[in-house]
Amino acid sequence: MDQLHTSNGQTLSELCEHLDMTRQAVTKHLVILEEANLVATVWRGREKLHYLNPMPLHEIYERWIGKYERYRLRALSDLKKGLEEKNHER
Amino acid sequence: MDQLHTSNGQTLSELCEHLDMTRQAVTKHLVILEEANLVATVWRGREKLHYLNPMPLHEIYERWIGKYERYRLRALSDLKKGLEEKNHER
């Protein structure tokens, strides 16, 4: 993903040049990313172009970050409230 | 994490009650989460209380979401620009 992020629409062998694994290993990654809908592909002749699919990251965000991020903010405001109460006690 | 999210500060055995694995399995998860600084623990007598540490999720966000989220927004604005240009050609 990082590799595609620096230059989108790369071909399989192009990607391989910058990655320290076999072509097949890279293929495996790409297959998974395709299945996860994070990468879309287009055939151009014998070449397969790979594009980052920018949309579905939002779901990941919602599942893993948003929920806890909201919690984080709540924790902060709780802390603030706590400090304020302590303050008022004096 | 989800379990702690519903009720923070639970003890190991409390967590086990809601999770379908051995106590040791749960322990392993917790050890990893502690090492990753996602969970903080406090000993109270023979009990070990577990608290979600809300802070470091931001790093995960930056690494995995923020970067691509910005990309996502750029992709959208590129699309918009492309449409506008097509429009002007007419």
Added chain:
DNA sequence: TTGACATGCAACCATTGGGTTGCCTATATT
């Protein structure tokens, strides 16, 4: 002080993950 409870530690096991090699097919190039 003895027994029950909460947790830790270590060895073990099966499955998965991430990689490799070898061979095959389809498209370009000459």
Added chain:
DNA sequence: AATATAGGCAACCCAATGGTTGCATGTCAA
């Protein structure tokens, strides 16, 4: 038509993951 290039498919390998069981230790309660 022959060869080189881009990619796919399948079998295999090893280490890491995610669980288990068994036993040891520390703390509370009677």
